[in-house]
Amino acid sequence: MRVDGAKGERFDEVFDYVVIGSGAAGATAARALAGTGRSVCVLEEGPAVDPAAFGADSWGAFRSMFRDANGQIATGRAFMPVIQGRVLGGSTVINSAIAWRLPDDVFAEWAALGLADALPPKELHRYWDEIEKDLSVAATPVEAWGSFNTLMRDGARRLGVEASPTRRYASGCGGTSQCLTGCPSGAKRSMLTTYLPQAESKGAVIVTGAEARRVRIVDRCAVAVEGKLSAPGRPSFMAKARRAVIVAASAIQTPQLLARSGVRSAHLGHHFMAHPGTPLTGLFDAPANLWRGATQGFDSTHHRRDYRVKIETIGLPPEVVFARLPGAGRRWKERMALAKQTAIFAVQTRAWAEGTVREGPFGALIRYDLTRRDMMQIRRGLRFAAELLFAAGAREVWPGIHGLPEKLLPGEAHRLEAGPDNPGSYSWILSHLFGTARMAAHGSAGVVGHDFAVHGVPNLVVADSSVFPTNLGVNPQHAIMAVARLCAERLAERTR
């Protein structure tokens, strides 16, 4: 059943479980809990967008499906846009649908933090097997590569380094470079088109336009979720929970919601980690057609362990590409005219930096500053990305970095490694967000325990990447889904 809070539709019922958030974590948890035969309500702040309405208009997509129309910013020495979906299906609707199992070395780090039993690799791999079947995970098919993805393969072959087509949740990808706008071709297997309808078919009530403001906690027991509908006048709602409340609102929203609900922990909103990324543009003699091919169809993890970077191709529509091209006036237009001959390789780093998230008067206050070590990783990654671009045949690389020349020629990739140390000299995108309600056995070290419950409130659980003790170095949707499934199954068992 669907309830549209934007139309003021009501749903004043009591549910066994109330799930806050409908992205990778919320949808996975809701589906698993609905499968037990108990009643489930999913609360989503954003709207439900009909996949038939997905188009090729980036601003339209930002406005309707992204938090703050993609204007959410982390501040520090640099301003970093923080990308998040705010739509039914969450960020899975607007991301590039990349599926990475947690690498063994990250599992080892988590085990060293005492989480081997709480997040056991064997169980998570079992879930990944199922999820991959459910969501048609496969390597980007050759017919969806397009030129710009093929260029990474060519560059990697010439350098003798590792690069491969990304494994993605997609079936019949047409390579339209429109993952960002929701995938108008309908190939992407987001939560909107998979787990949410499946949860609904098992009886879950899905409410859109419903912003959860706080969890009502009485005598250490979560009893309801209170919030506002997005209908005119912002009417209040209350969704009562008989057994548990599951918070899956993201590493930005979850700590704010818990703080508003009276949860007190020195770790809440702290340890915010991410994968900051910065792009590099290569100019080729022939068209690279960066708007024709799977959005992030190829990547290189060759330096994932040593430099802690991952290099990804990015296909984007012109209106997004243009903004980053250098110049103004005629010179900007000259670059636009060359845009079809460019390819973008982005460097994403597994940063060491930890920031904070708290509530401000106009939304989340996200404070995040990269460390010197992070900047060294990024600069090495940029050099590697430039070497890939040159090896693929780029005649110029446009760094877009303040303090470096506007273009680098073959043989000059090393200049990127000697680039500025100040993050403010680069342009960033912050995605993949973790750690603001981290898991630890004791309340003195984290916000939730090994059972995912907030310390001191046994039936208030956190199922999203807020609980992750570290960032991952790879795209997190797959890890988030498996962990949410584990959380839901343990909760169902515990609250039988």
Next chain:
Amino acid sequence: MLGERDRAVLDALLPPGGPEGLPGAFEAGFEEFERGFRADAPATMRLGWRAALLVAAWISPLLIRRLPPLDRLSADEREAALEAMGKSRFHLIRQVFLLLKAVTSFGYGSTPAVRRAVGYDAR
């Protein structure tokens, strides 16, 4: 509504004429996009956009040692002043310039004329 000074900024940023038949901002219909943007964008973004236009009009000329506002300058000087924003040693000015270009790009790059000119056919 865009004022004369705002129009001067946008005209300098994306002037008529140039390579590959790329139109100017107003030839491409940017004004219509801007009206929608002002109606739909979050308040912080609208505020940022207004601030970006103001900085471009009143601060950018100073970066090339000319007196503001921008519309007093020649076409070449206007472009040079805007370019100087992108190269400014002040991070905030560079960010404001990026915002100016980003919003302009959203409107400009999504118009059929521009997409045609750069060879993008959204399937």
